[in-house]
C-alpha cells in the first residue's frame with residue numbers, strides 16, 4: 001500500500017498536480033495491516049499529516065472490514081468513494097459492512113494473480129485509486145508504475161506485468177462521478193493534522209506467549225492459507241519448528257495442525273517442508 005500511494009502520487013504529479021504521499025505503520029511485521037495516504041491538489045498543498053476524512057478510501061483486503069482495530073472505514077463520510085478488493089458485489093459489501101457513501105469493487109487480487117502471478121497489489125490498487133479520481137489518465141498511471149517500480153529495481157518483465165495488471169484494473173474499475181471530489185482546495189489551510197493517540201495495547205503487538213496475541217487474531221492478514229496433506233506428511237516437524245507464530249501444533253500421533261485463527265499466511269512452513277506437502281489455497285475470507 002505504501003508503493004500504491006507512491007504510484008498515485010507520482011501519477012498525479014505527472015498529470016500536473018501537486019501531490020503528497022506517505023505511509024503510517026508501526027513495528028514492521030510482514031502481513032500486518034498498514035495505511036498509506038495520497039493528497040493531490042492543483043494548488044500547493046499546505047496541509048500536513050494524515051488524511052482524516054478521505055475522499056477516496058482504498059481497502060486492499062476485504063477482511064479488514066471486520067477488524068475493529070484496523071477500523072478501515074474511520075473518517076469516511078457520505079461523499080467518500082470506498083473501494084474494496086473483493087469478489088463480492090458492491091451492494092453485498094455495502095450492506096454487509098454498512099459502508100456509507102459510494103462504493104466500487106474489483107477483485108484486484110484475482111487480476112494480480114492472473115497477470116503478475118503473485119498477489120502483489122501495489123500497482124493494481126493504485127490503478128483503482130487513479131481511476132476513481134476521475135482526473136488521472138491511463139498514460140499517467142502507466143508512467144508512474146514504470147517509474148516507481150524501476151526505482152525499487154524490479155526487472156523489466158516484472159514491471160511490464162505490473163503495467164498490464166494496472167491497466168486491466170484501471171479499465172475494470174468503474175467511473176464514479178463524485179461532485180464532492182475537489183482538487184482545487186479553496187480553503188487550503190496551513191495546518192498539521194495530528195495522529196490520534198492509540199493505546200499501546202492496540203497500537204503495538206502484545207505477544208504474551210508463542211502463537212497467542214490477546215487482542216488480535218492475525219488470521220485475517222492472509223490472502224492464502226497453507227493446507228497440509230496429512231497423507232503424505234512424514235511428521236518431521238519442520239513446519240512446527242519454523243512457524244514464526246507457533247501456529248502449528250502436533251496431535252498425539254505427531255501430525256501437524258494449523259491454527260487458522262492466527263496463521264498469518266507467511267508460508268514459511270511451506271518453504272521449510274522437505275516433503276513439499278503444504279500447499280497454498282486462495283481464501284476469499286480468512287474467517
Ligand code: SF4
Nearest residue numbers: 243263264266267269
Ligand atoms: S503460513 Fe505456516 S509458517 Fe506462516 S503463520 Fe501460517 S502456519 Fe505459520
Ligand code: SF4
Nearest residue numbers: 233234236237239273
Ligand atoms: S514439514 Fe511437511 S512433512 Fe514435515 S511435519 Fe510439516 S507438513 Fe509434515
